[in-house]
Amino acid sequence: MPRSTAIPARLRLLQALDRTAGDALCRVVPPRARALATAGRGAGPLPAGAVRSVLVVRPGGLGDAVLTWPLLHALAAAWPDARVDVLAERRNAGAFRTGAHGPRVFLYDEAPLATWRRLRAARYDLVIDTEQYHRLSILVANALAPRWLCGFDTAGHGRFLTHAVAHSEDDYEAESFLHLAAAVTGNAATFVAGGAFVPVAPAELAGARATLAAAQGRRLVALMPGAGGEYRLWPAERYAEVARALHQVALVEVV
Numbered sequence: 647m648p649r650s651t652a653i654p655a656r657l658r659l660l661q662a663l664d665r666t667a668g669d670a671l672c673r674v675v676p677p678r679a680r681a682l683a684t685a686g687r688g689a690g691p692l693p694a695g696a697v698r699s700v701l702v703v704r705p706g707g708l709g710d711a712v713l714t715w716p717l718l719h720a721l722a723a724a725w726p727d728a729r730v731d732v733l734a735e736r737r738n739a740g741a742f743r744t745g746a747h748g749p750r751v752f753l754y755d756e757a758p759l760a761t762w763r764r765l766r767a768a769r770y771d772l773v774i775d776t777e778q779y780h781r782l783s784i785l786v787a788n789a790l791a792p793r794w795l796c797g798f799d800t801a802g803h804g805r806f807l808t809h810a811v812a813h814s815e816d817d818y819e820a821e822s823f824l825h826l827a828a829a830v831t832g833n834a835a836t837f838v839a840g841g842a843f844v845p846v847a848p849a850e851l852a853g854a855r856a857t858l859a860a861a862q863g864r865r866l867v868a869l870m871p872g873a874g875g876e877y878r879l880w881p882a883e884r885y886a887e888v889a890r891a892l893h894q895v896a897l898v899e900v901v
Contacts, residue, residue, distance in 0.1 A: 691832025
């Protein structure tokens with residue numbers, strides 16, 4: 647397996663811990679979201695003035711991280727004065743470091759003790775856990791003792807949440823994340839397929855325009871071989887076959 651696609655040992659350890667201990671911990675760890683004592687579960691939309699700081703938790707691969715951006719935009723539109731941070735990991739952090747006005751990004755798999763101290767010191771009003779299947783993320787979110795905690799009512803998460811959102815695998819991921827935003831802001835939003843939603847830094851945008859200008863009007867298709875795990879890898883010869891077909895049928899340049 648190419649080195650770039652190997653799962654880091656630290657990540658494999660976290661995944662194993664989630665499988666072996668996550669379920670038991672979700673059953674015995676006491677909920678710590680402060681609003682549970684007053685509003686209970688199923689709390690309604692939050693008033694803008696009450697939310698000054700938000701942490702969005704997004705573990706996992708790069709694709710899901712990119713699809714978190716509509717959620718981030720929805721939070722910014724509802725609460726323009728609130729600070730929104732992201733807790734991610736090294737393999738997907740680049741999805742959030744795309745421009746000068748992106749969120750502050752913390753990495754749970756890099757200097758974890760120092761990261762934990764900074765997160766605890768932030769005293770977030772709201773934490774949104776976007777993970778659907780694993781359990782360690784909700785345990786971390788709960789341990790931060792935010793005032794409100796929002797997430798999907800899956801994998802034992804529900805007992806920790808002030809805002810529990812149903813999850814369906816039939817929903818597109820970006821739409822699922824927007825359901826989380828709607829639960830806390832009260833503003834329903836629909837993901838617009840085909841529209842641009844990831845902010846791009848001016849220098850990177852200028853570089854892309856220069857590359858496209860060099861194509862002199864020809865249509866371009868970019869292929870990106872590789873994956874986050876060996877089981878997802880597609881054979882290189884199949885990428886080559888796709889490239890040849892695109893070039894012959896559509897008369898495009900393949901990069």
